Amino acid sequence: APAPAPAPAPAPSPGSLAEPSTGDLMTFYMYRSQNDANYSLANINTGNLAGIMWYIQNEVVSGAYGPGNKFGITRILRLKVQMRATQPLLDAGMSFGVRVAFDSGKCTGPKCDYDWSKYGYNVGCNNLGDYPFPTYDTHFKGGIWYSLPGACPSRSYMDGDAQCAEQEPGGKCPGKPTGAGDCTWNYEPAGQIMLSELYANSSKQDFWDKPNDDAANLRKVQTAQALFEAKYGKDPPVPPCDFQYEKFYD
Numbered sequence: 001a002p003a004p005a006p007a008p009a010p011a012p013s014p015g016s017l018a019e020p021s022t023g024d025l026m027t028f029y030m031y032r033s034q035n036d037a038n039y040s041l042a043n044i045n046t047g048n049l050a051g052i053m054w055y056i057q058n059e060v061v062s063g064a065y066g067p068g069n070k071f072g073i074t075r076i077l078r079l080k081v082q083m084r085a086t087q088p089l090l091d092a093g094m095s096f097g098v099r100v101a102f103d104s105g106k107c108t109g110p111k112c113d114y115d116w117s118k119y120g121y122n123v124g125c126n127n128l129g130d131y132p133f134p135t136y137d138t139h140f141k142g143g144i145w146y147s148l149p150g151a152c153p154s155r156s157y158m159d160g161d162a163q164c165a166e167q168e169p170g171g172k173c174p175g176k177p178t179g180a181g182d183c184t185w186n187y188e189p190a191g192q193i194m195l196s197e198l199y200a201n202s203s204k205q206d207f208w209d210k211p212n213d214d215a216a217n218l219r220k221v222q223t224a225q226a227l228f229e230a231k232y233g234k235d236p237p238v239p240p241c242d243f244q245y246e247k248f249y250d
Contacts, residue, residue, distance in 0.1 A: 021179025042150020
């Protein structure tokens with residue numbers, strides 16, 4: 001007798017991570033500090049311009065991590081990002097999940113497994129000053145950090161392999177993100193400035209002076225913004241970072 005035909009796989013339930021979401025497609029710009037190397041970006045942290053300027057001031061040029069710029073950072077990249085939230089995240093009242101930290105491509109928390117399994121490979125955000133870090137006043141008003149999960153986020157870049165990428169596909173996908181759990185974002189390069197351009201009319205030391213002065217830090221962000229706008233025009237508005245701890249960890 002012929003073998004019985006295999007039963008068709010059950011259709012994914014509406015609102016599940018296997019289905020496209022009803023969320024809006026959002027297109028906006030993120031920024032990232034980087035060295036001179038060029039490579040495809042995934043499993044990284046980015047920010048709006050204020051968020052990246054605080055990161056550079058606090059970690060890259062502060063001298064707290066040794067002489068020279070941390071990680072050899074020389075420039076700020078501009079990224080055109082498209083994203084669409086997953087249905088479980090939208091149903092919880094948010095477009096962004098928790099902003100996780102990536103260390104050499106590995107998600108180091110908070111609670112990465114919970115995050116991905118409940119909400120899919122979502123784009124995370126936090127307003128500087130709010131959970132998870134930094135939870136103190138950075139004196140960079142309006143700063144935001146993001147997380148962009150790609151394939152195999154449980155391992156560092158050096159330890160990933162094809163099997164891991166298949167089991168953990170991440171949220172980066174070609175074309176317009178659908179909002180399914182494995183298709184939440186993509187990006188294209190959209191320009192850069194060199195850190196040296198920030199210091200064209202001053203010195204590096206003078207430019208980064210007064211790290212706890214709101215007005216001085218605003219001028220730093222405005223200097224970077226003017227350089228980008230002179231090259232590429234004005235950015236559209238950034239969507240609000242709407243992650244809420246109580247809803248996300250309900």
